Amino acid sequence: MSSVIEAESLTKEFDGLVAVDHINLSVKEGEVLGFLGVNGCGKTTAMMMLATALNPSSGIATVCGYDIIKERDKVRESIGVVFQRLSLDVNLTGRENLDFHARMYHLDRKTREERVSHVLGLVGLRSKQDMLVKHYSGGMQRKLEVARGMINYPKVLFLDEPTLGLDVQTRRVLWDYAKKLNGEFGISILLNTHYIEEADYLCDRIAILEQGKIVIVDTPAGLKDSVGDSLLSVKLSQGSSDELTKLLGQVDWVKKVDQCDGWLELSVENGGKKIPEVVRLAQERDFVVSSISEHKPTLEDAFLWYTGKAIREDKGDINELRKTRRVRR
Amino acid sequence: MQAVKVTTLVDPLPIYTMWLRQIKRFLRMKARLASSILMPFLFLAFLGLPLSFMPAREIPGMPEGVNFLDFLAPGIVGMTLLFAGTMSGASVIWDKEFGFLKEVLVAPVNRFSIILGRSLGGMTTAIIQALIIVAIAVAMGVKISSVSGFFLSIVFMILTCATFTGFGLILATKLGDTEGFMSIMNLIIMPIFFLSGAFFPLAAMPAGVGYIMYVNPLTYGVDGLRGTLVGAATFPLWLDFVVLLVLSVVLASLGAYFFSRMEA
Numbered sequence: 001m002s003s004v005i006e007a008e009s010l011t012k013e014f015d016g017l018v019a020v021d022h023i024n025l026s027v028k029e030g031e032v033l034g035f036l037g038v039n040g041c042g043k044t045t046a047m048m049m050l051a052t053a054l055n056p057s058s059g060i061a062t063v064c065g066y067d068i069i070k071e072r073d074k075v076r077e078s079i080g081v082v083f084q085r086l087s088l089d090v091n092l093t094g095r096e097n098l099d100f101h102a103r104m105y106h107l108d109r110k111t112r113e114e115r116v117s118h119v120l121g122l123v124g125l126r127s128k129q130d131m132l133v134k135h136y137s138g139g140m141q142r143k144l145e146v147a148r149g150m151i152n153y154p155k156v157l158f159l160d161e162p163t164l165g166l167d168v169q170t171r172r173v174l175w176d177y178a179k180k181l182n183g184e185f186g187i188s189i190l191l192n193t194h195y196i197e198e199a200d201y202l203c204d205r206i207a208i209l210e211q212g213k214i215v216i217v218d219t220p221a222g223l224k225d226s227v228g229d230s231l232l233s234v235k236l237s238q239g240s241s242d243e244l245t246k247l248l249g250q251v252d253w254v255k256k257v258d259q260c261d262g263w264l265e266l267s268v269e270n271g272g273k274k275i276p277e278v279v280r281l282a283q284e285r286d287f288v289v290s291s292i293s294e295h296k297p298t299l300e301d302a303f304l305w306y307t308g309k310a311i312r313e314d315k316g317d318i319n320e321l322r323k324t325r326r327v328r329r
Numbered sequence: 330m331q332a333v334k335v336t337t338l339v340d341p342l343p344i345y346t347m348w349l350r351q352i353k354r355f356l357r358m359k360a361r362l363a364s365s366i367l368m369p370f371l372f373l374a375f376l377g378l379p380l381s382f383m384p385a386r387e388i389p390g391m392p393e394g395v396n397f398l399d400f401l402a403p404g405i406v407g408m409t410l411l412f413a414g415t416m417s418g419a420s421v422i423w424d425k426e427f428g429f430l431k432e433v434l435v436a437p438v439n440r441f442s443i444i445l446g447r448s449l450g451g452m453t454t455a456i457i458q459a460l461i462i463v464a465i466a467v468a469m470g471v472k473i474s475s476v477s478g479f480f481l482s483i484v485f486m487i488l489t490c491a492t493f494t495g496f497g498l499i500l501a502t503k504l505g506d507t508e509g510f511m512s513i514m515n516l517i518i519m520p521i522f523f524l525s526g527a528f529f530p531l532a533a534m535p536a537g538v539g540y541i542m543y544v545n546p547l548t549y550g551v552d553g554l555r556g557t558l559v560g561a562a563t564f565p566l567w568l569d570f571v572v573l574l575v576l577s578v579v580l581a582s583l584g585a586y587f588f589s590r591m592e593a
Contacts, residue, residue, distance in 0.1 A: 053435050076437035087428035091354050103346040104436035148432075 004029050004156050004188045005050060010059035012045050019045040021212035022059065027156075027190060032182050033217075034191040034199040036303060037209035043192045044084055044160055046209070050190065051081045051158045064155050077105070080149030084160040084192070086141060090134035094125055094144050097133060098151060105152040119147040123177060139170035146177060157181065160192045175201055200299045208306050215306045223302040228255050230271030231301055232294050234264040234278060239287035247285065248278070258308060267297075267305075343438040344446035351417075351450025355457075362458070365413065369405045369462045376528075377401040378469055390532025392561035400561065402466035403482075403554035404527025407489060409459045411522055411547055414490040417451025418497025418584060419514060425591075426507050440589035444498070448581070452490045459486050463558070474560035482557035485569070489550030491577035496546075498584030502591055527551050531563060546576050 005027035012020040020042045027033045035043035048054040050063055052072045060067070066074040088097050095116060102112040120126045123143040133141060142162065149157055159178065163171040179202065181187045193199050199206050200220050207217040218226065236244065241259055248257050248266060253274065255267040268274045271294035282289050355362070381398035385391045391400065421444075424430040433443055463473075463482075473479050500517070504510055524538065525547035531539055542548050553569035556562025562569065 051435055053431060073437040073439075076435055079435075081432075081435050083428060083431050085428045085431075087430075087432040089350065089354075089429050090427070091357060092350065096353070100346055100350060101432065101436070104343050104433065104438055106340075106342055106437075 002029055003027055004031075005033075005061070005063050005190065007050065007061035008059055010046065010049060010061050011057050012042075012049055012054060013057045018212050020049065020056075023209075023212075023214050025061075025207065025214065025217075027188060030182070030186050030188055031204045032178075032189040032191060032202050034193055034203035034206045035209050036193060036196070036199045036206050038194055038307070041209045042212035043209050045212075047158055047160055047190060047192050051079060052076055053081075077152065078155045079158060080152060080154035080156075081158045082142075082145050082149045082160060082162050084164065086145070088133045088141060088145060088148075091132065093130050093132055094136065094140075095120065095129040097144065098148055101148050102151050107152070115151050115153075119150045122150070123147045124173075139166050139173075142166060142170070142174065143177075146174060150181065153185075154187065156188045156190065158190050161194070162191070163193075163195065163198060171198075178202055196298075196300045196303055206299075208303060210307045220299050223306075224297045224299060227297040227302045227305050228267030229269045229297075230267075230294055231297050232264075232266040232268060232271050232274065232278060232292060234266065234282075234289060235262060235291040236264075236282070237288045237290035239282070239285070244282060244285075244287055247281070251281070253277075256305075258305070260308070271295075338439060338441050339445070340438055340442040343436070343442050344449070347433075347443055347446025348450040348453070351447060351454060355450075355454040365409070365458055366461055366465075369409050370465055372405050372408075373398070373402060373462075373466055373469055377405070381470075388529065388533060390530030390563075392530070392563075395559055395561045398466070398469060399471050399559045400530075400555070401528065402463075402469075402471045403558045404525070404551050405466070406459050406462050406482075406486070406554055406558070407525065407527055407547055407551035408522055409462050410455055410486055410489045410550065411493050411518065411525075413455030413458050414452065414493030415497035415500070415514065415518055417448065417455055417490075418494040418499075419501040419510070420451070421447070421498060421588065422501040422504070422507055422510060425501075430591075434591075440591075441585055444585045444588045448491075448494050448498070448584075452487065452494055455490045455494075456483070456486050459490075471559065473558055478557045478560065481566075482554055485550060485553035485557060485573065488570070488573035488577045489547070489554070491581050492546050492550070492573060493580075495577065495580030495582070495584035499580065499587055502584070502587035521545060521547050524548075525551050526563070546573065549573050549576075 003026045005025060007023060007025040009022045009024065010020060011018065011022050023046060035046060037043050045054060049056045050061055050068060052068055052075050055069065062068065063075045064078040066078065068075055092100065098116045098119065099112055102116060107115065120129050123146060125140060125143060125147065128136070128140065133144065136144065146162065163174055175198070178189060182189055191202060203220060205217055205219050206223060208215045241262060241264060245257050245259050245264060248254050253268060258265040275292055275294060278292065279289050377398040381396040383397065385396050421430070467473060500514065504513065524542050524545050526542055531542055534542065549569045549572045552562050552564050553566060553573065556566045556569065
């Protein structure tokens with residue numbers, strides 16, 4: 001399979017701040033690739049460069065074989081973009097917005113009418129087409145934007161956090177729509193998201209981004225496996241977590257120990273059987289374990305695992321995420 | 330910047346589309362149209378009309394054969410073009426703020442066509458407003474000097490409007506965000522209006538102020554409109570025409586250039 005997106009050392013700086021730091025990327029034809037990362041990790045900037053809305057500071061990239069700088073208009077003809085923030089003219093009707101867009105892509109009147117009706121039908125907005133967009137709900141506006149991104153029958157669709165702020169039902173509808181576009185029409189999709197379940201559900205491969213760099217690219221299953229067979233969460237009521245971390249780090253069946261918010265996270269094989277082992281080891285050194293549990297690694301664990309590698313101090317978002325995860329369990 | 334071929338620089342369908350969008354929005358916002366007509370109307374009805382009963386020769390520098398309403402009407406038409414033209418250019422900032430610009434900028438259309446269509450749309454609506462003011466003035470008793478003068482005045486309307494559309498675009502692309510944008514606009518636009526000779530003849534102004542008026546584009550717009558509509562210009566018409574032509578080309582090109590360098 002040939003690739004529809006190739007990026008080499010793509011970089012964007014804003015006044016000395018490096019938003020995207022020398023990323024290399026290859027998206028195969030028909031693939032759904034997700035950029036997963038916290039807010040401010042550079043995923044929007046990276047996508048906007050590939051969608052020709054921003055000029056890279058350095059590096060090169062091609063979309064559908066066209067250079068994103070030198071053959072900008074060719075790239076633009078081959079892509080559809082759904083922006084993170086609303087980009088409709090709210091003083092025009094739904095149909096007018098799409099018709100407007102179709103004209104910008106030089107489609108003739110007949111083709112315009114056919115395609116506009118077609119995509120409106122796909123997202124179920126045909127009955128609302130003559131309403132002004134300012135009277136649409138947030139979900140309807142989002143659906144209209146996805147429909148608009150399809151008017152030029154793009155080879156690659158860029159979705160920048162398409163379900164941000166939407167209710168569960170609408171999110172489902174958009175996910176299924178994206179799946180359909182990918183499955184039935186063979187459209188490759190680059191998806192930006194910070195919703196882990198969205199990435200898990202839609203993506204063939206996920207690129208985890210942190211501080212403008214791609215930390216790892218793998219399939220959702222591959223990412224989960226790479227964390228280990230199972231995870232043990234341990235909390236102490238007596239003794240220092242730091243010392244136990246050090247101690248367990250020396251044990252050969254512990255693949256990795258991570259510490260956050262008073263909890264220890266161990267990656268091990270066959271976790272259930274290791275629980276008594278951990279408790280015994282702890283007791284021998286006068287630690288008191290107040291809580292211990294085992295679970296299968298999720299994509300969220302993998303995400304935290306990889307993004308946790310960087311320095312903790314300025315990882316407010318990550319620690320927040322970890323905290324909310326504890327509450328959920 | 331990518332090299333732009335001349336053949337793709339003017340792209341008719343997108344130009345027409347951008348133009349149509351501006352017209353549709355204009356026609357739908359009836360409240361805004363009403364409010365943009367109201368102020369010029371009030372000036373004419375409550376300043377121009379009462380003062381037209383005063384002997385015109387008591388105002389220094391007042392041209393022969395016109396009363397104050399005749400004198401004021403082209404000034405108010407100029408004011409309408411100043412406000413509507415600047416807003417038409419500056420409203421790019423709202424397109425940016427509301428995200429609409431992004432969608433336009435990633436379409437396979439060169440930026441010059443986008444801004445050309447958009448500006449032409451804005452100018453069309455501004456000139457419609459100006460013509461409504463002319464009609465109101467005529468209804469109040471202003472005598473248009475000649476038919477050819479009226480048609481010539483449309484040329485001056487276009488040039489004045491293009492000048493301030495370009496000016497508005499430059500402001501919008503350079504200032505960048507909507508925060509405090511309106512107050513900055515008023516800070517610049519109001520002096521342009523009052524220092525244009527729209528209300529009183531240049532000769533009635535203190536000496537120092539006169540010099541400022543000579544460098545004000547609107548002075549030439551108002552004077553050209555006055556010459557063509559009521560036949561009472563201060564400068565020769567060709568001078569008004571040349572000054573406005575140069576200014577409109579320079580400002581509109583500069584505005585289009587800044588726009589083309591904007592990142593979505």
